[in-house]
Amino acid sequence: MQKKKGSLLSFRPDIKVVDATIRDGGLVNNFHFTEDFIKDLYAANVAAGVDYMEFGYKASKDIFDETEFGPWKFCEEEDIRHIVGDNDTDLKIAVMADVGRCNYKRDIIPRSESVIDLVRVATYINTIPAALEMVEHSKQLGYEATINIMAISNAKESEIEEALDLIGKSDVDGIYIVDSYGALYMEQIEELAIKYLAMTEANNKYVGIHAHNNQQLAFANTIAALTCGVSYLDATVNGMGRGAGNCATEQLLGFLKNPKYDMIPILKFLEKHMTPLKESGVVWGYNIPYLLTGQMNRHPRSAIAATNEGRTDFLNFYLELGDKD
Numbered sequence: 001m002q003k004k005k006g007s008l009l010s011f012r013p014d015i016k017v018v019d020a021t022i023r024d025g026g027l028v029n030n031f032h033f034t035e036d037f038i039k040d041l042y043a044a045n046v047a048a049g050v051d052y053m054e055f056g057y058k059a060s061k062d063i064f065d066e067t068e069f070g071p072w073k074f075c076e077e078e079d080i081r082h083i084v085g086d087n088d089t090d091l092k093i094a095v096m097a098d099v100g101r102c103n104y105k106r107d108i109i110p111r112s113e114s115v116i117d118l119v120r121v122a123t124y125i126n127t128i129p130a131a132l133e134m135v136e137h138s139k140q141l142g143y144e145a146t147i148n149i150m151a152i153s154n155a156k157e158s159e160i161e162e163a164l165d166l167i168g169k170s171d172v173d174g175i176y177i178v179d180s181y182g183a184l185y186m187e188q189i190e191e192l193a194i195k196y197l198a199m200t201e202a203n204n205k206y207v208g209i210h211a212h213n214n215q216q217l218a219f220a221n222t223i224a225a226l227t228c229g230v231s232y233l234d235a236t237v238n239g240m241g242r243g244a245g246n247c248a249t250e251q252l253l254g255f256l257k258n259p260k261y262d263m264i265p266i267l268k269f270l271e272k273h274m275t276p277l278k279e280s281g282v283v284w285g286y287n288i289p290y291l292l293t294g295q296m297n298r299h300p301r302s303a304i305a306a307t308n309e310g311r312t313d314f315l316n317f318y319l320e321l322g323d324k325d
Helices: 021-029 035-048 077-084 125-140 157-168 186-203 218-228 249-255 264-279 288-295 301-308 314-323
Strands: 016-019 052-057 092-098 118-123 144-149 174-179 206-211 232-235
Touching (some): 016 249, 021 052, 035 052, 035 264, 118 125, 125 144, 125 157, 144 157, 144 206, 157 186, 174 186, 174 232, 186 206, 186 218, 206 218, 232 249, 249 264, 288 301, 288 314, 301 314
Parallel strands (some): 016 232, 052 092, 092 118, 118 144, 144 174, 174 206, 206 232
C-alpha cells in the first residue's frame, strides 16, 4: 500500500501552487481580461504566497487571429513586463506552449532576455516526441520546463509507460497529470501519481496535477495526488477554467498548512473581480452537461455547446453522448 506523504496537520516544503487563472480561464472569454484584472491577480498571487503564475499561452499568430483574442493568448514579452516589470518578487512566471499550436523557435526568446521562468509544454500522448523537442529547446534557452500530458484518461497504460520512459530520459524538470475531461476518480489519480512518481524519483524530477471539475472532484483529486507525493498543484481563482473549471485557489490555499500561503488576498480579488465577471455573462463551472461528459470520459466541447445554448434537456443530451459510441 502506498504510504501517504505528510498529514492534514503538516506542510511539505516541496509543495508549489501554480495559478492558472489567466491561461485556463482565458479559454472561457478568449483571454479578454481587463488590465486591472491582470494587475490585481498578479498582486493577489504575490501577497498570497502563490509560487507560479501562468500568464497564458505562447500561441502562434500564424495560426490564431490576434484580433479575436486578448494578449494572453500570445504572451508577448512586453505585455507581461507591462504587468510585472522585472518581477522583483518570489513569484515565478509561467507560460504554456501547445504542441502544434506555437512557433516556439521564433516566439520563445532566451531566458536571459525574458521575465518568464517556466515553459509548460502541453501535449497529447501521441505527440510526446515533439513535446520533448520543445522541452529541449526551452531548457537550452535557460528555462524551467514541464510536460503536461493532456487527456490522460484516454491514454492506454502501455502508452503511458512508454511516455514516462521517454520523459524520464529527457531534461524536463517535471511532468503533469492532466485530467482534461474531469473523468478520473481519486483512486485513478492515486494510481497515476504512483506510476509518475516512480519515474520522477528515479530521475530527479517532480510531478504536478491539473484537475478539471466535471464531477466536482477537482479539489479532491488534487488532494489525493498531493498525499501520494505530487508537489506542483494547479489552481484557478473561483475555479475559473474551460467548461467545468478547475481546483479553486481559495479552496486549495485554505487547505494547505504552510503558513506562507494566505487566502485573504485571493478572497479580496475574488470579491472585486470574479463576481462581476460572472455577472457580466462569462460562464464556467459545474453543471449537468459537464458532469455527463466527465462520467463518459468525453471532451467537454459538446457540453460547452450545450451550456452556451442554455440546454436543459439533459436526458436528450445524455442519449446523444451515448449515440457517439
